[in-house]
Amino acid sequence: MALVVAIDAGTTGVRSMAVDETGAEVAYAYRSFTQHYPGPGLVEHDADEIWEATAATLSGLCRSLNERTGGVMPTIAAIGITNQRETLVPWDRRTSQPLARAIVWQDVRTAARCAELEAAGHLGEVRRRTGLVLSPYFSGTKAEWLLREGGLPGGADLALGTVDSWLMWKLSGGTAFTTDATNASRTLLYDINAGEWSESMCELLSVPMSALAEIRPSAGRFCVTADTTALGPGIAVSGVAGDQQAALFGQGCHEVGMAKNTYGTGSFVLMNVGQHCPSPIDGLLTTVAWDLGAGPVYAFEGSIFATGAAVGWLTGILDGAADPAAVETLARSVPDSGGVVVVPGFAGLGSPWWDPTARGAILGLSFSSQPAHLARATIESMALQTRDVIEAMTAGSGRDIAELRIDGGAAVNDLLCAIQADQLGVAVCRPVVTETTALGAAMLAGLAEGVWSSGAEAASLWRLDRRFEPGPDRAGADELHALWRRALERALQWSDS
Numbered sequence: 411m412a413l414v415v416a417i418d419a420g421t422t423g424v425r426s427m428a429v430d431e432t433g434a435e436v437a438y439a440y441r442s443f444t445q446h447y448p449g450p451g452l453v454e455h456d457a458d459e460i461w462e463a464t465a466a467t468l469s470g471l472c473r474s475l476n477e478r479t480g481g482v483m484p485t486i487a488a489i490g491i492t493n494q495r496e497t498l499v500p501w502d503r504r505t506s507q508p509l510a511r512a513i514v515w516q517d518v519r520t521a522a523r524c525a526e527l528e529a530a531g532h533l534g535e536v537r538r539r540t541g542l543v544l545s546p547y548f549s550g551t552k553a554e555w556l557l558r559e560g561g562l563p564g565g566a567d568l569a570l571g572t573v574d575s576w577l578m579w580k581l582s583g584g585t586a587f588t589t590d591a592t593n594a595s596r597t598l599l600y601d602i603n604a605g606e607w608s609e610s611m612c613e614l615l616s617v618p619m620s621a622l623a624e625i626r627p628s629a630g631r632f633c634v635t636a637d638t639t640a641l642g643p644g645i646a647v648s649g650v651a652g653d654q655q656a657a658l659f660g661q662g663c664h665e666v667g668m669a670k671n672t673y674g675t676g677s678f679v680l681m682n683v684g685q686h687c688p689s690p691i692d693g694l695l696t697t698v699a700w701d702l703g704a705g706p707v708y709a710f711e712g713s714i715f716a717t718g719a720a721v722g723w724l725t726g727i728l729d730g731a732a733d734p735a736a737v738e739t740l741a742r743s744v745p746d747s748g749g750v751v752v753v754p755g756f757a758g759l760g761s762p763w764w765d766p767t768a769r770g771a772i773l774g775l776s777f778s779s780q781p782a783h784l785a786r787a788t789i790e791s792m793a794l795q796t797r798d799v800i801e802a803m804t805a806g807s808g809r810d811i812a813e814l815r816i817d818g819g820a821a822v823n824d825l826l827c828a829i830q831a832d833q834l835g836v837a838v839c840r841p842v843v844t845e846t847t848a849l850g851a852a853m854l855a856g857l858a859e860g861v862w863s864s865g866a867e868a869a870s871l872w873r874l875d876r877r878f879e880p881g882p883d884r885a886g887a888d889e890l891h892a893l894w895r896r897a898l899e900r901a902l903q904w905s906d907s
Contacts, residue, residue, distance in 0.1 A: 412487035414856045415471065415641070416848040417464060419493040419573050420653065421514065421675045424460065426467035427848045428475060428486075431861055433871035435843065437478065439470030446511060451518040451757065454511035457499045460573065461580045469640040486641060488859040489581075490649035490851030492656035493573040495596045498552040500560075501576065504567040506584045510560055512573070513552040516675075516715065516757045520551035521766040527551075532614065539611060541595065541602040541687070541696030543764050547713065550598030554615040570621040572597070574650050581647060583636030589623040590632075591706055592655040595698040600625075602696060603687055605706060627701040628655070629858040649854025653847045654678040655699050658709060660850025661815045661841065662872035664865055669803070669811045671796055671830075672847065673820035676760070677714040679799045683807065684708065691806030693762025694799075702857065702865060710807060712761035712799030716770075717792040718820050720754035724788050728781050738823050741786035748783040749774040751897035752791045755904070762802040763902060771901040774893070792820065793830040794894040800834055813837045817846040824878075831878040832887045842873040 413436060418425040423442035430436055441463040446454040476483055496515035501508045513519070524544040527533070533544055542548055553570050556562040571579070572593045578586045594600040594607070599617060601608040605625075612619050626632060628651045637643045651659065654672055658680045661670040669681040682699060687708050690696060699709035716723075721734050728740070751773045753759075758766035772784070796814075804810050813836055820826055821844045831838040843849055853868040855861075862868045880887075 412485045412861065414488050414490060414852040414861055415486055416490045416492065416852040416855070417468070417577065418653070418845070418848040418851065419460060419464060419491070419577060421494045421516075424463040424467050425845070425848060426464070426471045427845065427852070428471060429849060429852045433843065433849060433853070435845070437471055437474035439467040439474065441466045451521075453514040453517040453757070455497065455514055457501065457508040457512050457576055460512070461577065464577055465639050472640040486645050487861050488646050488648040488855035489635070489641070490853070490855030491574050491577055491647060492651055492653045492847050492851035493577070493593070495572065495593060495652035495654065496547055496549050497573055498549045498556070499571050499573060499576040500556055500562055501569045501571070501579070502567050503569050503584070503587065506579065509562055510556060513556070515547055517552070518546045518758055518766045520546040520555050521758070523551050523554070524766070535610070536598065537690040539601050539603070539608050540598055541690060542598055543695065545764055546766055547760065548596060548598040550611065550615045550617065553617045557616060564618065566620060568618070568621045569623075570617065571623050575623045578633050578647055578650075581635050581638060582633040583638055585636070586633030587623045588626055588632045590626055590628045590650040591698045591701045592628055592652040593650070594625045596652060602698065627703045629700070629702045629854045631858060646859060647855070648858035649851050649856070651700055651851060651854055654680055654711065655697070655709070656850030656854070657817055657847045658682065658850070659700055659853060660846035661817060662869035663815060664869045667809050667811065668815070670815040670817065673717055673792060673816065673818035673826070675716075675719045677717040677792060677796060679712040679714075679796060679803065680709045681803055681807065681811065682707065683710055688807070691802070693764065693802045694806060695761070700854065710803050712803060714795045714799065715758060715760045716754040716756050717795065718818070719756065720752065720788050720791060721820065723756065724785060728785070734820065734823065737785045738789065738825050740782050741789050742825055744780070744782040744786055747787040747790055748779055749776070749893070750779055750783045750787040751894055752784065752787040753897050753901040754788070754791050755901045759902065761799050765902050767905045768902045769904040771897065773897045773900060789823065789826050790829055790890065791894070792826055793833045794891060796830060797833040797891060811836060813839050815839045815841065817841065817844045827878040831880040832883070833891060835880050835884065835887070837880070838878040840875045840878070842875045
């Protein structure tokens with residue numbers, strides 16, 4: 411039996427997972443890596459540590475597979491890669507050494523530069539060409555900062571790549587400098603209509619096109635492994651997608667109008683809008699969902715910066731809530747949040763506000779407020795932010811969603827799922843496999859290598875675990891949302907930088 415291995419290089423760690431032809435998880439391994447915060451609003455990763463975590467998880471995966479099969483390593487048909495998007499890794503192609511720490515998608519050091527570009531009248535062109543907005547979230551201004559302020563050397567050996575490109579460079583022994591259309595579409599440097607790097611955007615941000623990776627379809631052979639990991643040489647890397655696009659694919663959202671939300675460090679709502687690139691919608695992004703070789707499929711996206719990260723923050727300040735499960739238990743101990751509202755604007759707010767100057771806030775406190783109210787308000791904020799995005803998405807597209815498919819670490823939180831269904835007024839569907847980011851990457855790779863014959867066959871592997879229906883009290887849900895919007899107004903435009 412041939413397996414497909416998915417490498418899921420997320421924001422806080424790397425998961426390697428093997429799946430069989432039914433889409434079932436056979437084995438996995440995980441390792442976290444360090445988060446560096448050198449100053450307010452600055453978030454960095456060590457690219458070498460990301461690679462070391464990747465190699466370690468592949469070693470662990472091989473050990474698990476060998477144990478399951480009595481020491482006979484099963485055949486690996488292909489490798490798929492999915493990754494934290496927008497994070498930028500600079501390295502020297504001659505030495506394969508990072509030239510600086512990777513600047514993470516959460517980093518807001520280029521907020522002032524984005525405001526400057528918008529004031530100079532560039533937003534319209536950015537929206538038309540890239541489908542994005544002028545935000546420090548994206549890779550382009552990170553590259554500009556590294557070249558202008560970070561002391562990064564130029565020259566023919568410079569590589570400016572997203573995490574997928576870095577991992578393929580290492581997996582191939584320094585022979586493949588590639589990316590896929592989904593990751594390219596998150597850089598501010600990619601023309602989403604032409605399907606190639608934009609000369610005008612590269613010129614605007616003074617980024618040399620020679621430093622950018624070759625763009626390929628999401629399903630297709632990118633490279634072959636060298637003898638750099640426990641998997642050994644000669645295995646095709648044949649599927650690549652940014653984490654949220656991989657999750658959309660893994661959730662089986664292959665029909666126009668289907669939507670998913672991934673609750674991870676942040677939350678990301680994507681709606682499949684088909685093979686015609688739509689006009690920009692205020693507050694939302696247009697992105698490439700995937701390309702199977704016959705041209706791109708597009709998606710609308712709402713990017714929420716802090717959901718799981720807010721729960722992580724809460725566990726650090728509350729006694730008796732040592733992990734996310736404890737936060738849910740604490741939140742269930744009260745019937746509501748007692749008027750407390752948490753706005754998790756730790757690194758600004760994403761869709762549909764796009765305000766890097768917003769900051770976190772807790773409002774509505776009284777002498778009767780308890781840690782349980784804070785826990786419930788934090789969980790509510792995850793659902794309320796998602797409602798804001800879905801409302802912008804349906805208003806802009808003119809298309810209501812029939813249901814929301816969910817995944818990610820917090821998808822196991824039944825209280826969150828119930829609140830989300832109430833806020834949206836539609837069913838929330840949790841699959842059996844909630845690690846659909848890794849599953850989507852595996853599916854893309856398996857499609858390229860013939861494990862599955864079509865996207866439809868891959869989509870048919872999706873299995874429902876539980877369906878959460880909205881409750882009858884729409885008035886109560888709307889009252890909570892109105893309170894959230896009042897609190898949100900006080901958190902927007904808070905910081906000067």
